[in-house]
Amino acid sequence: MIKxxxxxxxxxxxxxxxxxxxxxxxAVPAGPPDQPVPASVPRGEVHGAIDLTxxxxxxxxxxxxxYKNRGVDLITWDDLDGRCVGREVEVTYLTDRLTKQxxxxxxxxxSDRFEEKSK
Amino acid sequence: xxxxxxxxxxxxxxxxxxxxxxxxxxxxxxELSGVERVLSKLTKSDSVLINITAGDMPSSPDILHLGxxxxxxxxxxxxxxxxxxIRVRCAQILQALGDPAALPALRSALEDWDAxxxxxxxxxxxxxxxxxxxxxxxxLYLRKDEKSYNKTAALAxxxxxxxxxxxKLLRKELRQKPKKNASDRRATAFRSLxxxxxxxxxxxxxxxxxxxxGTDYDGLTLAAAExxxxxxxxxxxxxxxxxxxxxxxxxxxxxxxxxxxIGDKRAATALLKAMPKxxxxxxxxxxxxxxxxxxxxxxxxxxxxxxxxxQGVIRLNAAYVIGDVKHPEGLPYLKKxxxxxxxxxxxxxxxxxxxxxxxxxxAPLRQYxxxxxxxxxxxxxxxxxxxxxxxxxxxxxxxxxxSKYAKSSRGWAMRRRAALALGRAGDxxxxxxxxxxxxxxxxxYRGVQTFIEKDKSSRTQGRMLLAWANGRYxxxxxxxxxxxxxxxxxxxxxxxxxxxxxxxxxxxxxxxxLGEVGNAGSRQQLENHLSQRDTSLRMRAAVAAARxxxxxxxxxxxxxxxxxxxxxxxxxxxxxxAITEPEAQKRLEPExxxxxxxxxxxxxxxxxxxxxAWEPDAGFFRFLDxxxxxxxxxxxxxxxxxxxxxxKKLTSVMRRALARESRAYTRDRLRALLDRR
Numbered sequence: 001m002i003k004x005x006x007x008x009x010x011x012x013x014x015x016x017x018x019x020x021x022x023x024x025x026x027a028v029p030a031g032p033p034d035q036p037v038p039a040s041v042p043r044g045e046v047h048g049a050i051d052l053t054x055x056x057x058x059x060x061x062x063x064x065x066x067y068k069n070r071g072v073d074l075i076t077w078d079d080l081d082g083r084c085v086g087r088e089v090e091v092t093y094l095t096d097r098l099t100k101q102x103x104x105x106x107x108x109x110x111s112d113r114f115e116e117k118s119k
Numbered sequence: 120x121x122x123x124x125x126x127x128x129x130x131x132x133x134x135x136x137x138x139x140x141x142x143x144x145x146x147x148x149x150e151l152s153g154v155e156r157v158l159s160k161l162t163k164s165d166s167v168l169i170n171i172t173a174g175d176m177p178s179s180p181d182i183l184h185l186g187x188x189x190x191x192x193x194x195x196x197x198x199x200x201x202x203x204x205i206r207v208r209c210a211q212i213l214q215a216l217g218d219p220a221a222l223p224a225l226r227s228a229l230e231d232w233d234a235x236x237x238x239x240x241x242x243x244x245x246x247x248x249x250x251x252x253x254x255x256x257x258x259l260y261l262r263k264d265e266k267s268y269n270k271t272a273a274l275a276x277x278x279x280x281x282x283x284x285x286x287k288l289l290r291k292e293l294r295q296k297p298k299k300n301a302s303d304r305r306a307t308a309f310r311s312l313x314x315x316x317x318x319x320x321x322x323x324x325x326x327x328x329x330x331x332x333g334t335d336y337d338g339l340t341l342a343a344a345e346x347x348x349x350x351x352x353x354x355x356x357x358x359x360x361x362x363x364x365x366x367x368x369x370x371x372x373x374x375x376x377x378x379x380x381i382g383d384k385r386a387a388t389a390l391l392k393a394m395p396k397x398x399x400x401x402x403x404x405x406x407x408x409x410x411x412x413x414x415x416x417x418x419x420x421x422x423x424x425x426x427x428x429x430q431g432v433i434r435l436n437a438a439y440v441i442g443d444v445k446h447p448e449g450l451p452y453l454k455k456x457x458x459x460x461x462x463x464x465x466x467x468x469x470x471x472x473x474x475x476x477x478x479x480x481x482a483p484l485r486q487y488x489x490x491x492x493x494x495x496x497x498x499x500x501x502x503x504x505x506x507x508x509x510x511x512x513x514x515x516x517x518x519x520x521x522s523k524y525a526k527s528s529r530g531w532a533m534r535r536r537a538a539l540a541l542g543r544a545g546d547x548x549x550x551x552x553x554x555x556x557x558x559x560x561x562x563x564y565r566g567v568q569t570f571i572e573k574d575k576s577s578r579t580q581g582r583m584l585l586a587w588a589n590g591r592y593x594x595x596x597x598x599x600x601x602x603x604x605x606x607x608x609x610x611x612x613x614x615x616x617x618x619x620x621x622x623x624x625x626x627x628x629x630x631x632x633l634g635e636v637g638n639a640g641s642r643q644q645l646e647n648h649l650s651q652r653d654t655s656l657r658m659r660a661a662v663a664a665a666r667x668x669x670x671x672x673x674x675x676x677x678x679x680x681x682x683x684x685x686x687x688x689x690x691x692x693x694x695x696x697a698i699t700e701p702e703a704q705k706r707l708e709p710e711x712x713x714x715x716x717x718x719x720x721x722x723x724x725x726x727x728x729x730x731x732a733w734e735p736d737a738g739f740f741r742f743l744d745x746x747x748x749x750x751x752x753x754x755x756x757x758x759x760x761x762x763x764x765x766x767k768k769l770t771s772v773m774r775r776a777l778a779r780e781s782r783a784y785t786r787d788r789l790r791a792l793l794d795r796r
Contacts, residue, residue: 029778029779029780029781030781031779031781032779032781033743033747033776033779033780033781033782033785034740034743034775034776034779034780035740036736036737036740054445054446054447054475054476054477055444055445055446056408056411056443056444056445058445060774060793063771063774063775063778064774064777064778065778066778067774067775067777067778067779068778068779070779072775074736074768074771074772074775075771075774075775076767076768076771077767077771080508082474083476083505083508084445084476085476085477086476086508
């Protein structure tokens with residue numbers, strides 16, 4: 001009896017919540033807009049297991065914080081969208097602008113845990 | 120009377136201007152000889168539409184298939200045909216063509232004696248925006264004898280022009296209170312102004328939004344509350360807070376949402392004050408999400424009160440919100456909700472526990488995996504599955520999929536949901552059920568896709584081929600990847616049968632599959648259709664042939680894009696985006712890049728959309744330029760194409776751009792686009 005009714009209620013509140021879920025904008029950065037980087041520019045790669053601080057938009061908040069560093073090229077996530085803990089992430093970076101050590105510090109500064117893994 | 124009937128049928132035909140037409144597939148299709156005669160002269164004589172009657176007027180898609188070469192004849196039609204209905208049709212088709220060269224003719228049509236023709240011309244001028252159209256639209260708007268609906272349409276079109284003169288007029292109209300019994304067009308003026316916001320100083324725009332928030336016209340207040348969330352100006356907070364008590368639920372909710380987005384701490388006190396008085400789920404959720412962003416310390420004490428509220432529906436929603444903010448701090452409140460007397464509240468708490476992402480949430484859920492209430496039992500098991508990162512497959516199988524209840528006629532929904540969850544987790548025990556469920560149409564392809572894609576069974580693949588032949592064309596890409604035995608034969612035969620029977624839909628899908636799995640023979644077969652009159656079929660044939668290595672088809676792809684009506688370019692770009700073969704992409708890329716930088720904005724952005732689909736990282740920068748363009752149309756098209764491309768890589772690239780973007784309007788737009796992804 002309860003099954004069908006609760007489905008309706010959940011559908012309704014799900015839609016409502018979608019209107020509300022997002023983040024505050026980060027502080028406005030200085031400098032030029034994002035620029036294309038030729039494929040020939042050398043890149044490095046870091047891959048690992050990560051726990052993000054739980055919040056409704058944890059993945060996006062991490063991306064926005066880490067991407068502020070222009071040495072970060074691309075962040076790629078696993079398929080566990082919506083989860084904050086137990087994720088896998090791969091970060092490519094421009095080796096002439098950012099060292100691996102600095103990148104690892106950056107990732108750890110914006111996550112609860114990061115454990116580097118070989119691919 | 121006759122004219123009004125014609126006019127209505129003209130309006131009814133409008134959607135066909137957007138979709139590809141169905142008439143042009145077969146070269147030998149039987150048509151009225153008069154219509155055929157007109158079509159054959161349409162690109163050669165600009166006077167062919169002057170003296171025709173409604174009966175001899177070709178269908179809109181048939182004209183559009185001939186492309187931009189029909190413009191001169193359509194312009195003469197708009198100026199000289201005596202039948203207002205035909206002039207309306209010609210204006211509609213000129214709008215769909217989207218050729219800026221038609222603007223002088225459309226501006227002249229604002230002087231037409233018939234109000235319906237003027238209305239169509241007004242809309243077309245908005246759809247092919249150019250600042251120079253302002254004077255003609257303003258002249259029409261200021262005429263005292265103009266129809267009210269045309270004045271409203273003119274204000275809407277002015278918002279698209281990207282004209283400083285239009286902005287001036289719109290700002291004046293925004294503050295113009297209507298006379299008694301007159302139409303109130305302030306909301307239209309405001310929305311138009313918002314479209315032109317890149318031409319205004321940010322402070323000026325914020326003052327206009329602030330003004331609109333404070334008016335007593337609900338339509339205008341709602342429009343202003345909506346845009347406040349994108350503008351995110353702190354100066355609006357003072358105007359938004361009183362709207363938390365507005366009589367309109369939409370205005371209240373939009374205001375809460377905007378306050379959360381603006382992120383000014385002043386709003387937290389007002390939201391906390393409003394929270395106990397809330398009487399609707401949507402408002403409660405919006406307040407909770409806004410508070411969670413504005414003042415986390417205040418959020419949990421407030422939500423604690425709601426989780427103990429005397430009304431069950433409020434406790435239910437409070438539990439839901441705690442789950443969605445995903446903080447482990449919510450755990451004690453949800454544990455308390457598990458003891459609630461209401462099954463609804465307990466179910467909501469169980470679902471919320473699964474979202475917390477902390478292993479501590481698993482223990483309280485375990486006690487519900489055998490709950491007699493099937494809803495609570497299911498939600499507890501799925502919550503555990505979620506918390507474990509998809510490792511509770513056996514629990515789903517034993518307690519749900521293979522349970523006695525699930526196998527009974529009453530338990531079909533439980534069994535199907537369990538099968539779909541097992542399928543997503545790649546559990547082969549659900550194979551038989553899932554394949555059958557898809558074949559019967561009880562499961563969508565999206566629901567079973569993860570499982571079917573990973574399933575290596577040749578018998579499953581064979582059944583997917585059979586399903587494709589029976590019309591499940593969403594399997595085209597899968598069959599291309601798996602290529603089960605016999606696919607090429609089936610695709611070839613389906614194509615032959617579709618062409619022979621005039622089945623345009625099936626022909627298109629068969630071409631797509633031939634592009635995936637075809638050989639040299641298929642390439643030849645497809646090349647025979649490069650002169651198809653039907654634009655969509657011609658493009659699909661060319662794309663499929665190009666994928667199979669046909670260099671001859673490259674030119675067809677490019678010329679079809681060049682000639683296509685603006686209204687069809689997005690759909691054509693989507694067809695070209697299907698090319699995944701690096702060699703074919705490499706052949707087309709230089710020409711598409713050239714077009715993406717050209718002055719024809721419609722063609723430029725469609726070409727850029729193809730490059731974006733092929734390589735989001737490199738292709739995105741053209742759209743970043745587009746979002747910051749001085750031309751409104753370029754900004755709007757950029758946003759539209761970015762919205763359509765749902766790739767995860769693009770989402771990441773957009774976040775990168777937002778993190779580094781300092782231009783205020785570009786940031787606003789990127790932020791709004793990311794919020795919708």
